[in-house]
Amino acid sequence: MFKIFKYDENDYFSCKTALKNCNRYYQVVGTAYLFVIILTVFMDLYFMIMSPNPTFLFIDLIGKVACFYFSFMKGLTDKENSGCLIGAILHGITFLILSVGGTLLDETVKSPGDGLSAYFTNYVLSYNTLSTTMIPLLIVSIFINDNYNALSKVKGFPQFNELIEQHKEESKIDRYKEYYEELKAKKVSGPMDNLDTDDENFLEEKVTEKNNFMEEIDLTIKSNDLEIKKSVQEKK
Numbered sequence: 001m002f003k004i005f006k007y008d009e010n011d012y013f014s015c016k017t018a019l020k021n022c023n024r025y026y027q028v029v030g031t032a033y034l035f036v037i038i039l040t041v042f043m044d045l046y047f048m049i050m051s052p053n054p055t056f057l058f059i060d061l062i063g064k065v066a067c068f069y070f071s072f073m074k075g076l077t078d079k080e081n082s083g084c085l086i087g088a089i090l091h092g093i094t095f096l097i098l099s100v101g102g103t104l105l106d107e108t109v110k111s112p113g114d115g116l117s118a119y120f121t122n123y124v125l126s127y128n129t130l131s132t133t134m135i136p137l138l139i140v141s142i143f144i145n146d147n148y149n150a151l152s153k154v155k156g157f158p159q160f161n162e163l164i165e166q167h168k169e170e171s172k173i174d175r176y177k178e179y180y181e182e183l184k185a186k187k188v189s190g191p192m193d194n195l196d197t198d199d200e201n202f203l204e205e206k207v208t209e210k211n212n213f214m215e216e217i218d219l220t221i222k223s224n225d226l227e228i229k230k231s232v233q234e235k236k
Contacts, residue, residue, distance in 0.1 A: 004143050009154050016160035022148045029137050030076050037068050040131050056101025063094035064131075071138055079145045088138040091131060098128045 007018035044061040048054040067090045074083025151157055 003150075004140075004147050007151070012156055012160040012162050015151060015154055015156065018147065019151050019158060019160065022144055022151070025141075025144050026076055029141065030072065033072055033076065033134055033137070036131055036134060037064060037072070040064055040127055043127055056097055060094050060098045060101070063090055063097065066090050067094065067134075071134065075138060075141055075145070079148050081142045081145050084138045084141045084145065088135045091135050091138070095128055095132045098124060098131075 003018075005018035005021045007014040009015065041061060041064050044057050044064065048057040048061065051057060067087050070083045070090065071087025074080045075087050076084075154160075156162075
């Protein structure tokens with residue numbers, strides 16, 4: 001990617017400077033663009049009322065509104081390159097429409113006595129040329145948008161302040177510590193909770209099994225003892 005404003009992604013100061021230059025460009029070009037659009041729209045409306053042939057002026061007016069939407073709203077505000085490109089093309093089309101329309105009108109209006117129509121033919125190229133100055137600016141805006149959109153993906157955008165980023169990192173570490181402590185607390189308290197409920201019954205069952213086992217041993221011993229005594233008596 002071609003960088004109009006050079007910067008290093010690992011250097012907050014250079015990124016902040018590049019972003020500042022981008023925003024300054026948008027401010028200057030955006031203000032100039034609004035001035036040109038408002039002026040040409042006003043001229044279209046003014047001469048459309050006074051001209052004997054307002055058709056091409058009406059077409060130019062629609063074209064200027066479309067230029068404003070794509071160039072200013074999409075290209076310069078939303079930073080979309082497609083808006084800048086479409087806006088530049090529309091400015092070229094409206095330039096041709098206004099130039100051809102002005103030439104045709106000049107052929108029908110010759111004398112200054114015909115009023116504002118003659119006045120229009122003398123100055124149409126002036127403000128039409130002013131409108132076309134937006135074309136190269138919109139082309140340059142495509143590269144500025146690339147620069148801006150690339151900066152928006154860099155860590156720290158849009159402040160590019162090292163202290164702010166350090167604070168964010170510390171906040172993340174604190175959140176991780178809190179989460180770890182919660183998990184550790186749950187891990188310790190979990191088995192104890194089970195002992196209070198299910199394990200209590202489990203221990204009682206084990207005690208019962210042990211008692212039964214001891215009784216069985218006792219009966220076996222007694223039985224063997226009787227058999228031994230009986231065997232001794234028979235020998236006698």
